[in-house]
Structures are given as structure tokens and as C-alpha cells.
Amino acid sequence: MARRGVSSCAGALILLALLPKYVQTQPSLAMKLLQAAAVCMAFTSATVVNSLTAFASLQCDEGDVDENTGKIIQEHPHLAKGKALGEFRSSGQLGRALGPLLGERLHELPFFFGGSDIPLACASYWTFGPSLTYGVSAVAMIGLSASMKSIAKTRST
Numbered sequence: 001m002a003r004r005g006v007s008s009c010a011g012a013l014i015l016l017a018l019l020p021k022y023v024q025t026q027p028s029l030a031m032k033l034l035q036a037a038a039v040c041m042a043f044t045s046a047t048v049v050n051s052l053t054a055f056a057s058l059q060c061d062e063g064d065v066d067e068n069t070g071k072i073i074q075e076h077p078h079l080a081k082g083k084a085l086g087e088f089r090s091s092g093q094l095g096r097a098l099g100p101l102l103g104e105r106l107h108e109l110p111f112f113f114g115g116s117d118i119p120l121a122c123a124s125y126w127t128f129g130p131s132l133t134y135g136v137s138a139v140a141m142i143g144l145s146a147s148m149k150s151i152a153k154t155r156s157t
Contacts, residue, residue, distance in 0.1 A: 001047045001050075001051035002047065002048050002051035002052050002055065002148065003145055003148040003149065004043075004047060005043060005044045005046075005047035005048035005051065006044070006048060006141055006144050006145040006148060007141075007142075007145045008040045008041075008043045008044045008047070009040065009041065009044040009048075009141050010138045010141035010142045010145060011040045011138075012036075012037040012038075012040035012041045012044065013037075013134045013135070013137045013138035013141060014134070014135070014138045015033045015034075015036050015037040015040065016033075016034075016037050016130065016134040017130070017131045017132075017133075017134035017135040017138060018033055018131075019033045019034060019037070019130070020129070020130050020131055021131070049092070052088075053085065053088065053089065056084065056085060056088045057081060057084075057085055059084070060081040060084045060085070124136075
């Protein structure tokens with residue numbers, strides 16, 4: 001499901017890359033592209049984090065279980081499910097919080113767009129335009145989706 005969500009994100013980015021070409025000439029088509037992109041992004045939002053959390057929970061060692069009572073006899077402290085999932089979700093939240101802050105600070109370095117006042121997160125969009133930015137992002141998502149196939153196979157064997 002996570003792979004389908006990432007593929008849906010790639011589809012949404014492709015639709016957003018096509019959107020500027022039709023805004024002036026065919027506004028009704030542009031609106032339909034925007035709506036389709038929103039549906040794809042909603043599917044991405046609903047599937048990726050939830051699926052990855054479920055996959056992370058399957059990677060946790062539950063410890064030795066007593067066959068009679070079903071209770072955990074000995075639990076490895078570093079692989080306890082609650083702790084592992086807490087760390088997994090916390091690192092995701094930390095990345096979402098620090099990403100824009102780091103992007104904001106990196107643009108002040110002189111080798112990023114001549115030290116301009118454009119935040120790094122927006123620099124590509126305003127420098128190269130939405131079509132190229134969304135197109136490159138879609139290619140990155142397609143690459144990520146393709147690499148996720150090997151990850152899914154590791155658990156099933």
C-alpha cells in the first residue's frame with residue numbers, strides 16, 4: 001500500500017507539472033487536472049504513513065511468548081514494539097519539522113542561488129518553474145516507488 005501511495009504521489013506531481021500549460025487556454029481541463037492531483041495526493045496521505053507504520057510494527061521482535069498463557073516471558077528492550085513504533089513516528093515528525101527549517105537556513109549560503117533571499121524549499125519552483133520542479137519530483141517518486149519493491153520482498157521471504 002505504501003508503494004501504491006508513493007506511485008499515486010508521482011501521478012499527482014505529473015498532473016501538477018502539466019497544469020500550467022492549460023491554465024490560460026483550457027481552464028476547465030486545468031481544473032480537472034488540479035482535482036485529479038488532489039485526489040491522488042489524498043490517497044497518498046491516507047496510505048503511506050499508515051502502511052509504513054504497519055510495516056515497521058511487523059519488523060519488531062515481540063520477545064519470547066509462553067505458549068500456555070500467551071504472555072511475553074522475555075522482551076528485548078531495544079525491539080519492543082511500542083518503543084520501536086514511537087521512535088519511528090517521532091523521527092518522521094522530526095523530519096517534517098526540521099526539513100523546512102534547514103531549507104530556510106541553507107539558502108543563506110552563497111553557493112545556493114547566489115545567496116538570494118528565496119528559501120531553498122521554494123527556490124526550484126520560483127527559479128525553474130512549476131512544470132520542471134513537479135516533473136523532477138515525480139521522477140524522484142517513481143524512483144522511490146521502484147526501490148520499494150525490493151523492500152517488500154525482504155519481509156515476505
